[in-house]
Amino acid sequence: xxxxxxxxxxxxxxxxxxPRNPYEELGALDDGPLEATPLxxxxxxxxxxxxxxxxxxxxxxxxxxxxxxxxxxxxxxxxVKAVVGLVVLASFAALGDRWAVLYAEHRAADxxxxxxxxxxxxxxxIGGFPFLTQLADKRLESVKVTVPDVAADRxxxxxxxxxxHDVTLNADGLTSVRGADVPRFDGDVMLSFEDLxxxxxxxxxxxxxxxxxxxxxxxxxPVAGHNLKLRAEARIQRQGExxxxxxxxxxxxxxxxxxxxxxxxxASEGLHLTPKASADLARETRKAKxxxxxxxxxxxxxxxxxxxxxxxxxxxxxxxxxxSPRFARQxxxxxxxxxxxxxxxxxxxxxxxxxxxxxxxGLTRPVLADRLALAFELPKPEQGDVKLDDVRVEEDGIRVRxxxxxxxxxG
Numbered sequence: 001x002x003x004x005x006x007x008x009x010x011x012x013x014x015x016x017x018x019p020r021n022p023y024e025e026l027g028a029l030d031d032g033p034l035e036a037t038p039l040x041x042x043x044x045x046x047x048x049x050x051x052x053x054x055x056x057x058x059x060x061x062x063x064x065x066x067x068x069x070x071x072x073x074x075x076x077x078x079x080v081k082a083v084v085g086l087v088v089l090a091s092f093a094a095l096g097d098r099w100a101v102l103y104a105e106h107r108a109a110d111x112x113x114x115x116x117x118x119x120x121x122x123x124x125x126i127g128g129f130p131f132l133t134q135l136a137d138k139r140l141e142s143v144k145v146t147v148p149d150v151a152a153d154r155x156x157x158x159x160x161x162x163x164x165h166d167v168t169l170n171a172d173g174l175t176s177v178r179g180a181d182v183p184r185f186d187g188d189v190m191l192s193f194e195d196l197x198x199x200x201x202x203x204x205x206x207x208x209x210x211x212x213x214x215x216x217x218x219x220x221x222p223v224a225g226h227n228l229k230l231r232a233e234a235r236i237q238r239q240g241e242x243x244x245x246x247x248x249x250x251x252x253x254x255x256x257x258x259x260x261x262x263x264x265x266x267a268s269e270g271l272h273l274t275p276k277a278s279a280d281l282a283r284e285t286r287k288a289k290x291x292x293x294x295x296x297x298x299x300x301x302x303x304x305x306x307x308x309x310x311x312x313x314x315x316x317x318x319x320x321x322x323x324s325p326r327f328a329r330q331x332x333x334x335x336x337x338x339x340x341x342x343x344x345x346x347x348x349x350x351x352x353x354x355x356x357x358x359x360x361x362g363l364t365r366p367v368l369a370d371r372l373a374l375a376f377e378l379p380k381p382e383q384g385d386v387k388l389d390d391v392r393v394e395e396d397g398i399r400v401r402x403x404x405x406x407x408x409x410x411g
Contacts, residue, residue: 096132098131100131100132100135101126101131104126104131104135105124105125105126106124108124108126108143109121109122109123109124112124112145112147112409115409118147118150119149120148120149122145122146122147122148123144123145123146123147124143124144124145125143125144125145125146126140126142126143127140127141127142127143127144128140128141128142135169135171138168138169138170138171139166139167139168139169140166140167140169140180141165141166142163142164142165142166142167143163143164143167143180144161144162144163144164145161145162145163145164146159146160146161147159147160147161148160155191155195155196155199155200155374155376156195156199157189157190157191157376158190158191158192158194158195158397159189159190160187160188160189160190161187161188161189161190162185162186162187162402162404163185163186163187164180164182164184164185164407165182165183165184165185165186166183166184167180167181167182168180168181168183179408179409180408180409181407181408181409182384182404182405182406182407182408182409183405183406184403184404184405185403185404185405185407186401186402186403186404187401187402187403188399188400188401188402189378189399189400189402190396190397190398190399190400191244191374191376191397191398191399191400192396192397193206193207193208193209193215193396193397194396194397195397196374196397200371200372200374204219204220205217205218205219205220205221205230205372206218206219207234207374209393209394209395209396209397210233210393211393212392212393213235213236213237213391213392213393214233214234214235214236214393215233215234215236215246215374215393215398216232216233216234217230217231217232217233217234217372218230218231221253221371223253223356223359223360223363224353224355224356224358224359225355225356226255226353226356228253228254228255228261229253229254230251230252230253231250231251231252231254232248232249232250232251232252232368232372233248233249233250234246234247234248234249234372234373234374235247235249236374236391236393236398237391238388238390238391239375239377240377241386241387241388242377242378242379242380242386242387242388243375243376243377243378243388244374244375244376244377244388244391244398244400245375246372246373246374246375248365248368248369248372248373251263251365251368251369251372253360253363254274255352255356257274257276257277258273258274258277258350258351258352259271259272259273259274259277259336259352260272260274261337261360261363263363263364263365263367263368264365267333267335269335270335270336270337271335271336271337271357271360272332272333272334272335272336273331273332273334273336273350274332275328275332277350278328278329278331278332279328281322281327281328281331282319282322282323282327282328285315285318285319286349287349287350287351288311288318288321288322289312289318290345290346290349290350291331291346291350292308292311292312292318293312293346294339294343294346296339296342296343297334297339297343297346300334300335301327301330301331301333301334302330303321303327303330307321308321336350336352336357337357337360337361344357374398378402381404381407383406383407383408384404384405384406384407384408385404385405385406386402386403386404386407387402387403387404388400388401388402389401389402389403
């Protein structure tokens with residue numbers, strides 16, 4: 001084990017026997033007042049800056065940036081403050097104006113519903129801004145009214161929409177509007193095919209647009225217990241200043257593949273065998289003989305009596321007669337409707353129900369056209385004038401443009 005080294009604290013020149021005090025030696029090393037270190041000299045920090053006094057204590061401010069926010073707003077220019085204030089006021093004014101418009105629209109809708117005896121309140125939209133200024137002047141820039149499901153004769157109008165311009169109010173404030181004068185207005189009327197199919201299509205008839213002024217009707221029509229296939233076309237045209245007329249044409253009722261009925265008095269109209277039924281006479285001897293056994297039919301077909309007698313006596317001659325193209329054309333031109341009452345048995349052998357033929361004779365052109373008529377007329381107002389400007393067939397229905405002037409609503 002090594003012996004610890006003992007430090008000698010005596011100065012080499014000190015020959016005193018007394019031991020030296022180490023604190024006195026540390027004091028001897030004091031060079032005087034504190035001088036700046038080289039780093040502090042480099043940074044330029046003097047002694048006064050090095051001795052920074054502690055800040056005095058003050059109570060904390062717990063407001064959320066209140067002083068900073070207040071100072072920011074206080075620092076804004078007066079003009080900016082004025083603009084902000086005007087924007088806020090304008091926003092409140094616009095909001096109040098819109099609430100007044102909604103209130104007025106609601107009151108107007110309820111009034112129109114009661115006075116026009118409508119099932120539902122119409123939609124009312126007041127145009128122009130600001131509304132309160134217009135109300136003060138008792139003059140509205142525009143008022144749009146939309147009324148759904150308006151009854152018009154046999155059909156219902158899907159939508160009637162009209163916009164009145166430069167409306168003058170008879171009012172004492174917002175809550176006391178007694179009436180209005182409408183110098184002019186325009187709008188349109190929509191007659192939808194969906195409504196037509198529901199109201200006129202009780203016989204499973206559907207209406208579709210075909211071109212600018214034509215409507216096609218297709219479906220079935222029950223007659224004497226038989227569902228006959230119906231085809232017709234309606235030409236839409238304006239009638240006078242307030243009415244819509246329909247000219248029904250191309251009416252046709254198909255009795256299966258056996259016969260076709262077209263109402264009318266012309267040679268092409270009436271009840272006629274189809275080309276298929278006429279061709280079948282050549283193969284069905286019983287039907288051919290039943291047809292040729294009626295002198296009136298033979299006379300109308302123009303077949304010589306001698307030829308008919310030979311055909312009825314010889315099946316070969318019969319097949320030769322009925323199988324000719326001329327006989328088929330003659331059979332197709334034959335109108336059977338006026339022979340139904342006098343020759344019910346013959347027509348029954350051809351497969352035609354006498355009861356059906358009896359009802360078909362009552363389905364004249366006017367009767368059948370009335371079932372498919374799409375006509376209607378706008379009511380005449382007590383004051384002013386309403387007229388139809390244009391009629392057009394569209395994909396969803398019939399649209400009618402209208403205009404008017406000099407109307408008065410209310411008192």
